[in-house]
Amino acid sequence: MASFTPTLTLTTSSLTSSDLSFSVSTSPTVTDTTGLQRTTLNSTSKVTKLSVLVGDADVADATTIEGQYIDITDNHGLRRRYVFTTADASGSASNVIIVTGTDLGSGTAGALNREDLFGGVTVQITDGDEQRDILEKLRVVINASNGHAGSITAAAVASEAAAVQSTTLTNPTAGESGVFLIDAKNSTWIHVSNTTVATSTNSGVDHPTLLDKNEFLSPAFVYIKNTANFSATAGRVFCYYDNHGAEDIMEIRGGHFAFVPLSPNNNLKAYTSTVGTIVEYMVIGDDA
Amino acid sequence: MATTTASLAISSSDLQPGNRLSINASSLLMKTGLTEGLEILDAGTGELTVAMSTKKLNDALGTADTSNWMYLANHATDDTNYIEVGLHDTIIGRLYAGDWMFTPWNMSDAAAEWSIEAEGGTQKYEYAFFKSTYVLANSAQANNSDGTPDVNP
Numbered sequence: 001m002a003s004f005t006p007t008l009t010l011t012t013s014s015l016t017s018s019d020l021s022f023s024v025s026t027s028p029t030v031t032d033t034t035g036l037q038r039t040t041l042n043s044t045s046k047v048t049k050l051s052v053l054v055g056d057a058d059v060a061d062a063t064t065i066e067g068q069y070i071d072i073t074d075n076h077g078l079r080r081r082y083v084f085t086t087a088d089a090s091g092s093a094s095n096v097i098i099v100t101g102t103d104l105g106s107g108t109a110g111a112l113n114r115e116d117l118f119g120g121v122t123v124q125i126t127d128g129d130e131q132r133d134i135l136e137k138l139r140v141v142i143n144a145s146n147g148h149a150g151s152i153t154a155a156a157v158a159s160e161a162a163a164v165q166s167t168t169l170t171n172p173t174a175g176e177s178g179v180f181l182i183d184a185k186n187s188t189w190i191h192v193s194n195t196t197v198a199t200s201t202n203s204g205v206d207h208p209t210l211l212d213k214n215e216f217l218s219p220a221f222v223y224i225k226n227t228a229n230f231s232a233t234a235g236r237v238f239c240y241y242d243n244h245g246a247e248d249i250m251e252i253r254g255g256h257f258a259f260v261p262l263s264p265n266n267n268l269k270a271y272t273s274t275v276g277t278i279v280e281y282m283v284i285g286d287d288a
Numbered sequence: 289m290a291t292t293t294a295s296l297a298i299s300s301s302d303l304q305p306g307n308r309l310s311i312n313a314s315s316l317l318m319k320t321g322l323t324e325g326l327e328i329l330d331a332g333t334g335e336l337t338v339a340m341s342t343k344k345l346n347d348a349l350g351t352a353d354t355s356n357w358m359y360l361a362n363h364a365t366d367d368t369n370y371i372e373v374g375l376h377d378t379i380i381g382r383l384y385a386g387d388w389m390f391t392p393w394n395m396s397d398a399a400a401e402w403s404i405e406a407e408g409g410t411q412k413y414e415y416a417f418f419k420s421t422y423v424l425a426n427s428a429q430a431n432n433s434d435g436t437p438d439v440n441p
Contacts, residue, residue: 004300004309008390010359010416012290012329020292020329022416024361026386033303036311175377219370219382223298225313232321247378251394253355257313258391259296262381282311284303 003029004284006221006259028221034283038227041237041272041279042196043206046246048169048180050139051193051201055132055157055165062086062125065134066105067114068189072142073181074151075171075244081120082138082147084189086127094124094137095144121146131191132160139167152180164199177246179204196275204242204269210281211268213288219261220285222268227278228254236273241266252279264288291324292317292418294357294390319420320354331416333363336371336406346417348393348400354420356395358402361388361414369408376400385411393417 007025050070059065066086073079083098085091086105096102098120100110109117123141125134139154141147155168171178182203184194193200211222228235231254239250243266250258262268270279293316300309317326336343346358362371364385371383376399383389393400404413 002300002303004298004303006388007297007299008359008388009295009297010292011295012292020290024388026388028384028387030303035304219384219387223296223311223313230315230318230322241378243378245377247376248394248396249375249378249380250391251353251396252392253318256315256317256392257294257296258389259298260381260389260391261383261387263379265379282298284298 001029001031003027006223008259030221030284030286032216032285032287034281036280036282038278038280039208039210041208041270041277042275043202043271044198044273044275045202046177046179046240046271048178048182048203049166049201050135050169050182051164051166051199052131052135052191053164053193054162055130056160056162057131059125059129059131059134060127062127062129063089063105065125065189066091067112067117069117069120070138070187070189070192071183072148072152072169073183074148075177075180075246076151078148078151080142080148081117082123082141083117083120084134085122085124087124088127091124092122094122094141095146096122097146098122130160132157132165134191135165135167142169164193164197166199166201176244179207179242179246181205207269207271209267210239210270210279211262211264211283213264213267215288216264216283216285217288218263218265220264220283221259222262223257223259223282223284224250224252225257225280226252226254227280228274230254230256234274235277237270237277237279238272239268239270242269290326290329292326296390317357317418318355320351326355326357326418327421328419329416330419333412333414335410335412336404337410338406338408340406342374342403342405345402345404345415348395348398351395351421352397353394356393356420357390357418358393359388359390359416360404362386362411363414364409364411366409369406369411371411371413372405372407374403374405382407
């Protein structure tokens with residue numbers, strides 16, 4: 001066991017009568033800490049969107065995309081793997097759950113030894129589709145019965161353009177969060193735009209986890225500091241629990257800090273108002 | 289208005305073996321813009337009983353998206369008791385006997401109120417809110433036609 005002592009001191013001056021001078025400390029006994037860490041925040045939004053690199057780029061041969069996939073998880077943890085099949089090579093129609101005998105185009109998932117696709121949902125594309133068209137076909141399947149079927153609403157993609165294009169994913173249930181997970185990093189779909197530019201794919205995956213619910217028991221003491229210079233608008237850090245509502249619980253401006261005992265029933269995540277803001281944090285508590 | 293400074297020191301000799309922990313952070317609490325001087329200090333103490341269920345500690349009645357701060361301490365002595373702290377629909381965490389918290393509060397909208405609830409037994413608490421701005425509510429007192437207060441409404 002170990003102990004630590006956090007001390008808060010609050011002072012004021014320029015009050016018209018007596019100034020405030022106040023100090024409080026405690027000495028909890030704990031076992032574990034993450035150590036003092038820093039991470040760079042690059043996501044500037046809780047709006048979830050899936051983007052492709054160049055909307056009007058033609059895909060002459062759809063078989064080059066066959067079997068590629070992307071994983072999307074809603075705010076209740078329902079994950080769907082969306083897998084592309086090719087219509088020109090007799091691949092399965094859209095919105096079909098993939099089993100051994102499902103035709104991807106050049107063969108069945110079983111014959112091609114694509115066990116990693118079993119349980120996925122097909123998105124049928126065809127020769128000549130543009131990246132925008134493929135994204136639009138995907139978003140239709142997201143909304144369909146074997147897709148997320150209503151837990152996510154994927155908005156229509158705009159007409160083709162020679163630029164990054166996206167579909168925005170929202171939660172149709174009032175009061176629930178629209179922060180979903182798009183695993184763009186591990187996606188095999190080559191058209192996904194996954195950079196830090198504002199138009200790129202954005203989801204809860206892009207929000208670093210400051211407090212891992214699987215690592216600490218309650219309460220876990222969290223020290224968080226925004227290392228940016230103070231500004232009224234730029235470089236702000238926002239923190240939220242990744243629960244169903246995902247309400248922001250802290251907005252920390254440059255140079256400011258928080259010290260809070262948190263209940264790690266969910267992960268504590270962070271994003272920023274300005275790409276590149278660095279947050280410093282340390283979690284102290286007992287191992288879960 | 290008052291210039292307010294918040295300082296935090298975290299120290300430990302045995303939490304990180306071979307690496308004595310010493311963190312110090314200090315910040316001048318600014319208003320929403322780049323000006324010093326928070327306008328309102330709302331502080332006090334109270335006692336929570338388990339029977340009270342959830343109690344509202346402070347409403348988000350100021351201007352939305354402003355720079356405000358919240359301090360809360362649990363002065364209970366039984367270390368099995370705790371105060372559950374909530375921000376609107378989100379349970380922030382548990383404040384056990386002797387523990388405290390200090391966090392910015394931006395009052396993003398009217399649904400950003402703080403609430404507290406005692407678990408395990410009666411607990412004394414202490415709080416302070418530092419606010420950027422505050423607009424006083426209109427008086428319910430009736431006025432005369434010339435705008436002066438009607439002392440006999």
